[in-house]
Amino acid sequence: MTIALLLLVASLVFGEAALAQMKLNGAGATFPYVIYSKWFDVYSKKSGVEFNYQSIGSGGGIKQVTEGTVDFGASDAFLSDGQMSAIKEKQGSDVIHIPTVMGAVVLSYNLPAAGKDLRLSPDVLAGIYLGQITNWNDSKIAAINPGKNLPDQAIIVAHRSDGSGTTNIFTDYLTKVSKTWAVNIGKGPSVNWPVGLGGKGNEGVAGLIKQSEGAIGYVELAYAVQNSLAYALLQNKAGHFILPSFDAVSAAAASISGSMPADFRVMITDADGKDSYPISGFTWLLIYKDMKDKSKAQEIVKFLKWAITDGQSFAKDLYYAPLPETVAKLCLKKIDTITTN
Amino acid sequence: MAETSSSFTIPVGHQPSGGAEKAPPPVVLVESKKGKSVNLGDLVFQGSTAFFAFLVFALVFLMAYEMFRGSTLSIEKFGWSFLWREVWDPVQDEYGALVFIFGTLVSSVLALIIALPLSIGVAVFLSELAPRWLEKPVSFLIELLAAIPSIVYGLWGVFVLVPWLRISVEPVLSKNLKILPLFRGAPYGFGMLAAGIILAIMILPIITSISRDVLKAIPTAQREAALALGATRWETTRIVLSDARSGILGATLLGLGRAIGETMAVTMVIGNRPEISASLLAPGYTMASVIANEFTEATSDMYISSLIEIALILFAVTVLLNAAARLIVWGVTKKFKNA
Amino acid sequence: MKQDFSTFHYWRKSKSAFTTFLCFLSGLIAIVPLFLIFFYSLSQGIGAINLDFFTQMPKPVGESGGGMANAIVGTAILIGLGALFGLPISLFTGIYLAEHKHGAFASVVRFLTDVLSGIPSIVVGVVAYIIVVLPMKHFSALAGGVALGILMIPTATRTTEEMLLLVPQSIREAGLALGIARWKVTLRVILPTALRGITTGILLALARAAGETAPLLFTALGNRFWSTEIGQPIASLSVFIYDYAKAPFADWNRQAWAAAFVLIFFITILNVIFRFVTRGRYAGNGH
Numbered sequence: 029m030t031i032a033l034l035l036l037v038a039s040l041v042f043g044e045a046a047l048a049q050m051k052l053n054g055a056g057a058t059f060p061y062v063i064y065s066k067w068f069d070v071y072s073k074k075s076g077v078e079f080n081y082q083s084i085g086s087g088g089g090i091k092q093v094t095e096g097t098v099d100f101g102a103s104d105a106f107l108s109d110g111q112m113s114a115i116k117e118k119q120g121s122d123v124i125h126i127p128t129v130m131g132a133v134v135l136s137y138n139l140p141a142a143g144k145d146l147r148l149s150p151d152v153l154a155g156i157y158l159g160q161i162t163n164w165n166d167s168k169i170a171a172i173n174p175g176k177n178l179p180d181q182a183i184i185v186a187h188r189s190d191g192s193g194t195t196n197i198f199t200d201y202l203t204k205v206s207k208t209w210a211v212n213i214g215k216g217p218s219v220n221w222p223v224g225l226g227g228k229g230n231e232g233v234a235g236l237i238k239q240s241e242g243a244i245g246y247v248e249l250a251y252a253v254q255n256s257l258a259y260a261l262l263q264n265k266a267g268h269f270i271l272p273s274f275d276a277v278s279a280a281a282a283s284i285s286g287s288m289p290a291d292f293r294v295m296i297t298d299a300d301g302k303d304s305y306p307i308s309g310f311t312w313l314l315i316y317k318d319m320k321d322k323s324k325a326q327e328i329v330k331f332l333k334w335a336i337t338d339g340q341s342f343a344k345d346l347y348y349a350p351l352p353e354t355v356a357k358l359c360l361k362k363i364d365t366i367t368t369n
Numbered sequence: 370m371a372e373t374s375s376s377f378t379i380p381v382g383h384q385p386s387g388g389a390e391k392a393p394p395p396v397v398l399v400e401s402k403k404g405k406s407v408n409l410g411d412l413v414f415q416g417s418t419a420f421f422a423f424l425v426f427a428l429v430f431l432m433a434y435e436m437f438r439g440s441t442l443s444i445e446k447f448g449w450s451f452l453w454r455e456v457w458d459p460v461q462d463e464y465g466a467l468v469f470i471f472g473t474l475v476s477s478v479l480a481l482i483i484a485l486p487l488s489i490g491v492a493v494f495l496s497e498l499a500p501r502w503l504e505k506p507v508s509f510l511i512e513l514l515a516a517i518p519s520i521v522y523g524l525w526g527v528f529v530l531v532p533w534l535r536i537s538v539e540p541v542l543s544k545n546l547k548i549l550p551l552f553r554g555a556p557y558g559f560g561m562l563a564a565g566i567i568l569a570i571m572i573l574p575i576i577t578s579i580s581r582d583v584l585k586a587i588p589t590a591q592r593e594a595a596l597a598l599g600a601t602r603w604e605t606t607r608i609v610l611s612d613a614r615s616g617i618l619g620a621t622l623l624g625l626g627r628a629i630g631e632t633m634a635v636t637m638v639i640g641n642r643p644e645i646s647a648s649l650l651a652p653g654y655t656m657a658s659v660i661a662n663e664f665t666e667a668t669s670d671m672y673i674s675s676l677i678e679i680a681l682i683l684f685a686v687t688v689l690l691n692a693a694a695r696l697i698v699w700g701v702t703k704k705f706k707n708a
Numbered sequence: 709m710k711q712d713f714s715t716f717h718y719w720r721k722s723k724s725a726f727t728t729f730l731c732f733l734s735g736l737i738a739i740v741p742l743f744l745i746f747f748y749s750l751s752q753g754i755g756a757i758n759l760d761f762f763t764q765m766p767k768p769v770g771e772s773g774g775g776m777a778n779a780i781v782g783t784a785i786l787i788g789l790g791a792l793f794g795l796p797i798s799l800f801t802g803i804y805l806a807e808h809k810h811g812a813f814a815s816v817v818r819f820l821t822d823v824l825s826g827i828p829s830i831v832v833g834v835v836a837y838i839i840v841v842l843p844m845k846h847f848s849a850l851a852g853g854v855a856l857g858i859l860m861i862p863t864a865t866r867t868t869e870e871m872l873l874l875v876p877q878s879i880r881e882a883g884l885a886l887g888i889a890r891w892k893v894t895l896r897v898i899l900p901t902a903l904r905g906i907t908t909g910i911l912l913a914l915a916r917a918a919g920e921t922a923p924l925l926f927t928a929l930g931n932r933f934w935s936t937e938i939g940q941p942i943a944s945l946s947v948f949i950y951d952y953a954k955a956p957f958a959d960w961n962r963q964a965w966a967a968a969f970v971l972i973f974f975i976t977i978l979n980v981i982f983r984f985v986t987r988g989r990y991a992g993n994g995h
Contacts, residue, residue, distance in 0.1 A: 055665075062768075066768045068768075082931075085665075085666050086666075087667075087668055088666030089666075091665065091666050091668045095845065096845050162555075182556065183555075184555055189641035189662055190663060191459065191663070216460045217459075217460075218459045218460055220458060224642070225557055225640045225641065225642060226640065226641030226642055226662075228662055229954065231951075231956060232954045234955075235954050235955055235956045237956075239527070239528075240557065240558060240559075254956075254957065411890050414890075414895070418800045418801070418804035418807065421796070421797050421800035421804065422800070422813070423817075424801070425865065428824065429820050432827070435835050436835065436838070438838075487738055488734075489734075490735070494731035494734060494735045497731075498731055498732070507735055507739065509983060511738060513742060513979055514738075514741065516916065516975050516976075516979055517972060518919025518972075518975070519921065520919065520949050521949070521971060523950070523953065524964055525745045525749070527954075528961070529748055573738055577738065603723055603724035603727045606727075630829070630831070631828070632828065632830045632922040633921045633922055637950075637953065637954070657828055657830050660830050660834065661830055661922055664834070664926045665929075680831045683828055683830070683831050684827060684831045687826050687828060687831075688823055688826070688827065691823045691826030691827075695822045
């Protein structure tokens with residue numbers, strides 16, 4: 029009991045001291061977590077301001093921003109008009125989307141016999157996720173992978189169990205390329221998956237893939253690379269099989285860079301262009317335009333400006349694509365609209 | 370509020386407050402004789418302990434009330450049909466608890482099927498068969514099993530149990546027992562079977578220790594009588610077991626209650642798939658798991674109300690199970706204590 | 709007829725021997741998972757248990773190394789808060805229950821305490837979310853502490869009551885005979901006598917609370933930085949184990965095993981101490 033009291037006193041004392049050091053709380057997407065955790069670590073050493081980010085999924089980020097339990101959110105599924113007005117109603121402030129980086133949603137698989145560079149086409153991918161193609165040695169997969177050793181093994185499909193921006197990007201793509209999918213399943217942060225195991229967060233799905241031989245799942249490129257997971261080439265709109273990379277993502281973004289909407293809410297899946305990776309996407313930070321705590325707003329603005337400029341240099345090393353120049357410029361202008369006094 | 374006072378014979382002269390009692394007949398020592406200040410102290414003390422006891426009493430009702438309040442939206446919209454709707458669609462804001470109730474029931478019942486025979490075996494071993502020097506350490510080890518946190522079970526499940534199932538057990542089952550719908554499907558490793566096994570390990574200690582206590586409470590006269598009539602060890606045990614029937618039932622209900630409420634270990638191995646399937650190899654979803662996975666991200670009010678309603682269902686079920694179990698166990702041990 | 713009797717007799721005896729053997733086997737099977745879990749957490753975690761683990765902060769995603777210093781402190785703070793909320797209630801209620809062995813209200817409270825112990829920890833977490841996180845508009849260590857406090861109440865109350873009841877009636881009667889006020893007897897004589905057992909029981913309840921994960925997922929949430937403020941989200945060993953176990957990074961997995969080992973280690977030690985203390989108590993008070 030004494031120990032408990034002492035701890036409490038200690039924490040209050042530390043708490044007082046810590047107030048002097050600014051701390052902000054954020055939560056949301058797991059998609060950009062690899063680079064966000066790097067950014068927040070570097071930035072806290074540089075400026076002393078701590079951004080505590082909890083990677084709970086885009087759905088969680090949107091929810092917490094709506095409830096006002098965090099200072100900022102993150103999501104790779106942009107808010108709908110309805111969600112935005114709900115936030116306006118509950119928190120008394122508009123919320124703006126600030127794109128931070130772009131990433132690739134890759135199909136990662138665990139099939140040592142097949143080695144690297146497995147090829148997938150939109151039809152095959154949809155077939156696997158619809159539960160129509162259930163074995164790795166299916167003729168449809170073999171047709172686009174001549175010469176590859178495809179074993180007789182059940183395909184273990186992995187998807188997200190939580191509300192996910194990554195899912196949103198992935199299903200947005202599937203809706204565009206498969207009529208069956210569009211009609212029966214649809215798109216969104218959370219869908220009724222016909223088959224498969226659910227993992228929590230990008231980390232959970234990557235973990236599932238890593239642990240289960242015969243598994244396939246969709247994760248952000250950074251997660252596949254950091255865990256030495258093989259990932260597939262995907263056939264894009266122009267018919268080429270593209271290996272996911274930050275260049276291929278930038279190519280996809282180039283197709284819309286002229287027509288970026290003012291509020292930055294845009295999907296870049298199934299983009300035109302012969303080098304575009306078909307499942308690319310932006311990821312956004314969700315910021316309150318009029319925060320009640322102006323000192324926090326100031327810190328957020330400072331961080332955002334750093335992230336959009338200096339922060340971009342970390343992107344390629346972590347397998348994300350930096351924002352296109354034009355988009356970055358628009359972002360900086362948007363950041364200036366956040367009220368800081 | 371004063372308890373029964375003790376009666377003493379106090380010789381005159383030993384009363385501290387110089388009481389007026391000089392008569393030899395036994396004096397009943399009553400608090401009020403001791404003076405007002407002490408009376409107040411007693412009152413304050415009794416009052417405060419009673420107050421805190423009342424807090425505990427109120428706590429249970431407070432919890433029920435808060436959850437009720439939190440789930441009004443979904444209760445209004447879906448009513449009782451929430452319990453048998455199979456849909457769980459956050460996009461359309463349509464919810465139903467059937468999938469999770471199914472998952473919870475199947476995993477818990479499976480756990481019971483695995484654990485109950487083992488538990489009774491161990492309980493019999495501990496109360497009837499084991500020598501004292503063996504019984505104490507084994508009892509202790511089994512209670513230690515109960516103290517391991519759920520998350521550690523989950524960790525072990527993910528890295529040891531699931532791969533073992535996926536590589537060694539499920540392929541064998543699905544190839545050879547394909548005719549039974551119980552064993553069909555891809556060998557994920559994750560799924561109902563893994564959840565059932567882990568839950569079985571987790572509820573074994575509780576069923577064992579209560580059964581053992583119940584068995585011990587049965588008077589030795591029963592056993593001696595049986596043995597005197599020439600029964601073998603096993604036959605004696607069977608008689609004792611049938612006497613302990615209701616107590617073991619109570620223990621089983623308690624174990625079931627624990628299995629139903631178990632969260633972390635199950636969430637990590639069940640596969641998190643909101644679907645009803647006949648196969649043990651298929652992934653599933655339980656009530657506790659869906660709350661753990663989706664609570665922080667329930668975006669709409671209806672979503673969170675539905676999750677709170679599921680918590681309310683869990684609450685109601687475990688309270689009922691526990692109440693029934695405790696009443697039964699309490700009844701049995703009381704019966705044998707007074708026998 | 710003698711022959712029939714013999715064979716039947718052998719049949720009964722062998723059945724008895726067989727079932728005895730089965731019971732013995734069950735005993736073995738039951739303890740196997742325990743050793744497996746101990747063995748695995750030790751062997752997997754031993755590589756990760758070094759000074760860094762206890763003193764370093766977690767590193768960014770994917771980078772190896774780092775430790776769980778903030779989580780260890782976080783767990784300590786959380787169970788400290790839980791103790792603050794739960795222990796006074798438990799102690800006083802335990803005393804009440806011990807004083808009123810046969811009272812009607814006491815029976816009800818005793819019954820409800822048992823019922824409370826069966827409520828899943830995730831449900832308690834939901835309640836803590838509703839009554840602390842929502843009004844505060846904030847995840848916080850405080851909310852986590854409230855959840856853990858509620859979870860501690862059943863065990864701590866029962867332990868207090870049982871330890872108090874173990875003190876022989878003769879001591880109470882001696883105190884009363886000496887003219888000491890009833891409440892003073894309880895507080896100054898009986899409680900101290902039972903204190904050793906009560907303390908160990910409470911430590912046990914604290915250790916169990918340290919292992920709780922589910923209720924913390926949406927109350928205390930988590931924190932990758934060093935934080936000791938009770939109004940802010942806070943890291944904890946159990947949630948870290950959960951996050952690290954799901955992750956694909958092998959280094960994180962190892963750290964999860966290390967944390968698991970630390971938890972199991974302390975819980976085991978406390979259980980052993982509890983056994984030791986209460987056994988001595990019981991033996992000394994054979995009444």
